[in-house]
Amino acid sequence: MARPQMGDERREQILEAFEKCVIRKGVAKTTLSDVAKESDLPRSLVRYFVGNRADMVDLLINRMIERAEDGLAHLRPKSRPQTTQDFVDFLFENTFANDLSNNVVGELWYMSERDESIRKRLAAMYGRVIHLMVAQMEADGIGSSAGQRRDAANIILSLVYGQASFRELGMPGMAGKAAHTHALTIIDTLPTKSKKKTSNKETK
């Protein structure tokens, strides 16, 4: 690619327009022409940069994964190593607190009911979150077995997702801190061994 930088900028511009359309109309009803109009770019360019709708859905998922991993990589205060609690805080406070992400996620979940490949990609995305949470617990010496850590991570992710979903419905009582506090209690009550606080090397 001759001018990758330029390409990245345009792609970003187009994806942002695509996300706006998705929130307004849903993925199924969003066309390349809609995105062209929203981004103020010619349809041919939209197609050139992001391909067809299936490609856009792929890019959308990749973008969400990137955002999540980016957030997870930078969540700790710089003064100390990252802990499992930071991770849980991040899930409750950031991941599902973004209206745009929630809308896009809602779209993807809906599509996944009839699209095996989207279902698999979503499952991989959430599987990655669980994997990272388990790794963090292990680094913190939390939990006495891999199975125990995995169960805790599954439960916490379900809790985060359920709470965020009901909050979207506007249910009173789902916006409080109870679930978040409970998730931290789950971590706190797991057995710990030799509390090596983290096995990560400081990278900065």
Next chain:
Amino acid sequence: MARPQMGDERREQILEAFEKCVIRKGVAKTTLSDVAKESDLPRSLVRYFVGNRADMVDLLINRMIERAEDGLAHLRPKSRPQTTQDFVDFLFENTFANDLSNNVVGELWYMSERDESIRKRLAAMYGRVIHLMVAQMEADGIGSSAGQRRDAANIILSLVYGQASFRELGMPGMAGKAAHTHALTIIDTLPTKSKKKTSNKETK
């Protein structure tokens, strides 16, 4: 109505056909003609018995609520009063274990993103589940305050919903008993007072 019994049967037949169409095509794409074809009844009759699509969505929600309340009313073994544990078991084992319900629920959640009235009806439905769970805890003398019971019920419902959602994605580890066991632990670790096992009068 001259022959309400007959009407109920037809309505049931039509709603079943509607649910099948919804699972296959989604609510948005299901037409009265589809339902007529699926139920093998004339379109005019379908319209007469269930009205337009908005009415069908209403009936669908009512039906889900009826099913859930029916299940909740009959979940205890006849030999003893119903407990909070029965309630939690029911949520994990029945409510979200039905593929048809899950599909319909998925449709309704999706529609709720752009339809305020559906959002309110869904919120009321889940609010009702929480209300019943809280009442059961109170009857069992579980929890030291209304707020504590409500928090516990919110957390358990979120857990049930999150687990069911991830299971739908086909994620390994979400099909196990860990979340169910954890929910029972939440109930078990709440303070209890004077263990009056239930305040319900035996009704049989």
